[in-house]
Amino acid sequence: MSDLRELYQEVILDHSRRPQNFRKLATANRRAEGYNPLCGDQITIYVELDDKNDIVRDVGFEGSGCASSKAAGSMMTASLKGRTKAETQELFQQVHAMLMGSSSGADTEKLGKLMVLAGVREFPSRVKCATLCWHALAAALKRDAVQISTE
Amino acid sequence: MSSALSTANLKGWRRSGMAFDPDDVRKDFPILGQRVHGKPLVYLDNAATTQKPQAVLDALNYYYRAGNANVHRGIHLLSERATTQYEGARAKVKHFINASHNDEIIFVRGTTEAINLVAQTYGRKSVKAGDEIVISTMEHHSNIVPWQILCEESGAMLRVIPINDAGELVIDEYKKILTERTRIVAITHVSNALGTINPVKEMAELAHQWGAVVVVDGAQAVPHMAVDVKELACDFYAFSGHKLFGPTGVGVLYGRAALLEAMPPYQTGGSMINSVSFERTTYSAPPQKFEAGTPNIAGVIGLGAAIDYVSEIGMEAISRYEHELLMHATEALSAIKEVRIIGDARKKACLISFVLAGVHPHDVGTILDHEGVATRSGHHCAMPLMARLGLPATVRASLAFYNTKEEAEALARAVLRALEVFR
Numbered sequence: 001m002s003d004l005r006e007l008y009q010e011v012i013l014d015h016s017r018r019p020q021n022f023r024k025l026a027t028a029n030r031r032a033e034g035y036n037p038l039c040g041d042q043i044t045i046y047v048e049l050d051d052k053n054d055i056v057r058d059v060g061f062e063g064s065g066c067a068s069s070k071a072a073g074s075m076m077t078a079s080l081k082g083r084t085k086a087e088t089q090e091l092f093q094q095v096h097a098m099l100m101g102s103s104s105g106a107d108t109e110k111l112g113k114l115m116v117l118a119g120v121r122e123f124p125s126r127v128k129c130a131t132l133c134w135h136a137l138a139a140a141l142k143r144d145a146v147q148i149s150t151e
Numbered sequence: 152m153s154s155a156l157s158t159a160n161l162k163g164w165r166r167s168g169m170a171f172d173p174d175d176v177r178k179d180f181p182i183l184g185q186r187v188h189g190k191p192l193v194y195l196d197n198a199a200t201t202q203k204p205q206a207v208l209d210a211l212n213y214y215y216r217a218g219n220a221n222v223h224r225g226i227h228l229l230s231e232r233a234t235t236q237y238e239g240a241r242a243k244v245k246h247f248i249n250a251s252h253n254d255e256i257i258f259v260r261g262t263t264e265a266i267n268l269v270a271q272t273y274g275r276k277s278v279k280a281g282d283e284i285v286i287s288t289m290e291h292h293s294n295i296v297p298w299q300i301l302c303e304e305s306g307a308m309l310r311v312i313p314i315n316d317a318g319e320l321v322i323d324e325y326k327k328i329l330t331e332r333t334r335i336v337a338i339t340h341v342s343n344a345l346g347t348i349n350p351v352k353e354m355a356e357l358a359h360q361w362g363a364v365v366v367v368d369g370a371q372a373v374p375h376m377a378v379d380v381k382e383l384a385c386d387f388y389a390f391s392g393h394k395l396f397g398p399t400g401v402g403v404l405y406g407r408a409a410l411l412e413a414m415p416p417y418q419t420g421g422s423m424i425n426s427v428s429f430e431r432t433t434y435s436a437p438p439q440k441f442e443a444g445t446p447n448i449a450g451v452i453g454l455g456a457a458i459d460y461v462s463e464i465g466m467e468a469i470s471r472y473e474h475e476l477l478m479h480a481t482e483a484l485s486a487i488k489e490v491r492i493i494g495d496a497r498k499k500a501c502l503i504s505f506v507l508a509g510v511h512p513h514d515v516g517t518i519l520d521h522e523g524v525a526t527r528s529g530h531h532c533a534m535p536l537m538a539r540l541g542l543p544a545t546v547r548a549s550l551a552f553y554n555t556k557e558e559a560e561a562l563a564r565a566v567l568r569a570l571e572v573f574r
Binding site: 004007008013038039040041042064065066067068123125126129 | 510511512513514517518521528529530534537543544572573
């Protein structure tokens, strides 16, 4: 049961019950949808990007999904404000490394609070739930943002 | 119903077709005895695939150990033996669904291929621009997409029978949809997402009044009830071996003989020809016309063994028991106020779709799994149905005759556990 508690830690449940930045962003100039056809999770990411300096000013998300996907969206959006585009990409790589348990390992310092999601690694069928928001974010930061999917 | 009955008694008792002891039949399924996450496995994902009895495993093993040879061609003992077993399985299927001739039974990979076969042979030949194909809101994607493609290719139109809030087809609306333009009615016998049993016989009779051909997706019906294609009056009936306690990669398309004879071939190549020259090729008669290439011989033989197995227990006895089981499971789940059961058709197979207030179906699925209970969460390959229900996903517990009332109660306990984790 210990790994189940790892997946559903209190902080994850809190984020999923009261997700931060769970709103459509009026000031957004980037938008992308993420969709997981296997489970039906659907997410829309809104980004206000300072184009001149390539800095994420604000970010929000909407959609339906499980606790992991909502908590991941909440924690991701909370960790992005003020970061440069390059920094968000670096962070995505770290999250990816953490969730896939890659041998090179994830930089726990860089991940900070996001480390709480590491328990998802033990649930291969649920890793996509936690990365869907990041895939959508990556798509939103591309100039020709279109609907993306984790498949 | 005592599990203390001796095996010798049980043999005769099973054949009586009266009743059976689920605790006893479970012993025939080696996989069911294991533990997962430290808990006894409660396998309630039978609509996805069923487990295999020892008799099927033995048939596969024996075939590869002692009987392996190609069918329909070798002039040697093993080939003749394999052919006899392969064609013997065809006769078993014919008898099982009460077809008129062995030649009406075509072996395919599964229900999906069976429906695609009909769409691409019968459909391509007979559906023209302006015609209509009728399906329903509760179809699995495999009974939607082949018809959509056929409509795109032919210029025909797809018409959809609506459902009511109980998850039943609205037959009055179906009657209005049928016209002289209707060429094909393709409906599921039992909904894989709701468990609804559709009135296929009545619907087929209505379709025939307009000269339409009726294709039935029987994937979720054959494991739960006696199916008689003559009684149902359908023209095509499709099902999968692996959902009927047989191997994966094998399925059946039943087609009325006259229709099969007039249909162009599906895949082409070896086994399905009479003669080939560079000028002209003539095709074999059905079923060979539709079975190009070396078939899934072991799979077909395994399916034959599965049919023998369930026939010995008796499909009527299975239906009766599963109805009791459904009532018991429904009652156990309904006692939890956070549970909302999706689909309460008057006639239902042993399947319960539900959602849990405050817990996403995927989280429910993961927690149930940790309690040893295997279910499925998602849209069940029926996205238009989910859109109609206004739900992104449901949890689906699909039971089989080897499931017990105790397992239904274990499901309810695991659901309570999910609520506890999310409290």
